[in-house]
Amino acid sequence: MIFRSLPGGIPMKPYIYAALIAAAAITCQPALAHGSTQPKHGGVVSMSGETLFELVHAPSGVQLYVMDDEDPVNAADMTAQLTIDTAGATRNVVLKSAAGNRFDGPALALKPGAKVGVLVIDKTSQAHIGTTFTIK
Amino acid sequence: MRRLMPVILAALTAGFVTASVNAHAVWFAQRAKQTALIYGVGADDLDTVKRFSLIEKMTGYDANYQPIKATPRIAGPIVLVDTEQQPTLLSVVFFNGIWSRGGNGEFEKKGRDEMPNATLSEKNYKYSVAIMGPLDKPIPPLPDQALQIVPTGPIPKMLGQKLTYKVLYQGKPVAGAKVINDLINDPDAKPLLTGADGTVTMPVRNQGLNVIHAVFNAPTDNPKRYDQIENTATLSFVLEHAPE
Numbered sequence: 525m526i527f528r529s530l531p532g533g534i535p536m537k538p539y540i541y542a543a544l545i546a547a548a549a550i551t552c553q554p555a556l557a558h559g560s561t562q563p564k565h566g567g568v569v570s571m572s573g574e575t576l577f578e579l580v581h582a583p584s585g586v587q588l589y590v591m592d593d594e595d596p597v598n599a600a601d602m603t604a605q606l607t608i609d610t611a612g613a614t615r616n617v618v619l620k621s622a623a624g625n626r627f628d629g630p631a632l633a634l635k636p637g638a639k640v641g642v643l644v645i646d647k648t649s650q651a652h653i654g655t656t657f658t659i660k
Numbered sequence: 661m662r663r664l665m666p667v668i669l670a671a672l673t674a675g676f677v678t679a680s681v682n683a684h685a686v687w688f689a690q691r692a693k694q695t696a697l698i699y700g701v702g703a704d705d706l707d708t709v710k711r712f713s714l715i716e717k718m719t720g721y722d723a724n725y726q727p728i729k730a731t732p733r734i735a736g737p738i739v740l741v742d743t744e745q746q747p748t749l750l751s752v753v754f755f756n757g758i759w760s761r762g763g764n765g766e767f768e769k770k771g772r773d774e775m776p777n778a779t780l781s782e783k784n785y786k787y788s789v790a791i792m793g794p795l796d797k798p799i800p801p802l803p804d805q806a807l808q809i810v811p812t813g814p815i816p817k818m819l820g821q822k823l824t825y826k827v828l829y830q831g832k833p834v835a836g837a838k839v840i841n842d843l844i845n846d847p848d849a850k851p852l853l854t855g856a857d858g859t860v861t862m863p864v865r866n867q868g869l870n871v872i873h874a875v876f877n878a879p880t881d882n883p884k885r886y887d888q889i890e891n892t893a894t895l896s897f898v899l900e901h902a903p904e
Contacts, residue, residue, distance in 0.1 A: 561903055573693045607745040609723035609796075616745055639723050639794060641746030650733070653693055654746035656793035 570655040577642050577655050588627040596625035607641035634659045686754045687871045687894040688790035695741045702847040708739040716755050717804050720747035748793040753804050756784035758886050771885035781886040791897040801831035809874050809895035816864050824861040827874045833858025841865050843873040871896045
């Protein structure tokens with residue numbers, strides 16, 4: 525195996541070569557990113573592919589924000605539904621389209637361990653996209 | 661040896677033909693961010709639309725394994741799955757018809773009554789279950805899945821970790837089912853046989869989509885038309901990749 529030298533004629537030892545390859549791999553990763561995975565409204569997030577769902581559970585009600593590949597969806601073009609499973613009991617809550625990429629629903633008593641399924645349907649294409657949150 | 665070559669080639673060809681018919685399966689996978697039903701083997705994502713009428717039943721299940729409506733829908737060249745709520749499981753029953761193998765090793769879509777000299781006639785059912793959400797409890801035998809693969813413990817978070825699967829036939833553990841752990845990327849792997857308790861243990865192969873595949877041949881219920889009932893089952897689940 526041939527190892528080239530560093531600038532200045534310093535011999536490149538195998539472990540340096542390996543480290544550079546590893547560093548290159550790490551620095552390449554952001555190019556593959558689907559975008560931000562951080563909550564922007566104080567909620568919890570879950571990704572499904574390149575779709576980000578942010579669930580905000582407030583005493584006044586629940587809000588769902590949906591981003592598609594960093595772009596906010598138009599909530600008016602979609603339907604959204606939550607399926608809440610708590611200790612073996614399941615109920616569905618239909619959310620209302622609100623401003624921008626937000627959907628609103630009533631206040632929910634979400635206990636730790638509860639699972640909240642989200643299903644968003646594009647009214648035109650009928651595309652179904654969903655995820656499931658586990659409340660901590 | 662030269663005299664034997666045609667025989668060897670014929671045997672190999674017959675083997676490949678047999679394998680290709682037996683190996684096809686159905687499974688659920690993500691396509692363009694949505695859930696699709698796939699018919700194929702390995703990297704072959706074949707024409708499920710053409711086979712749409714073979715989908716006998718599709719069902720979703722919620723977190724408590726109560727059934728919810730799941731509907732296959734043709735969307736251009738693929739078949740997507742619409743559910744009325746976010747499912748924890750999806751299942752499908754796919755009847756692939758009755759096939760018979762002629763003396764040339766090739767299968768035709770006929771029964772033994774139409775091909776009395778067939779070397780094998782079989783009825784083919786394909787089943788599939790997809791894990792779509794977090795599991796709180798063991799997956800039960802699902803009523804529409806005559807052959808079903810269930811994980812016996814939690815799905816690992818990382819590839820390479822071992823997972824024990826149980827293969828159920830008519831809801832009960834079955835010995836001798838042939839199982840491979842990656843129908844997509846290693847379809848020709850030598851199958852492991854389930855033990856007396858119906859289990860087999862294998863490492864989870866992919867940090868992505870995993871499609872486990874099992875085959876179990878059951879006795880015929882109509883010997884005039886077919887010699888056996890070939891049941892194939894897949895279990896699909898996804899290990900999440902690292903945050904980007």
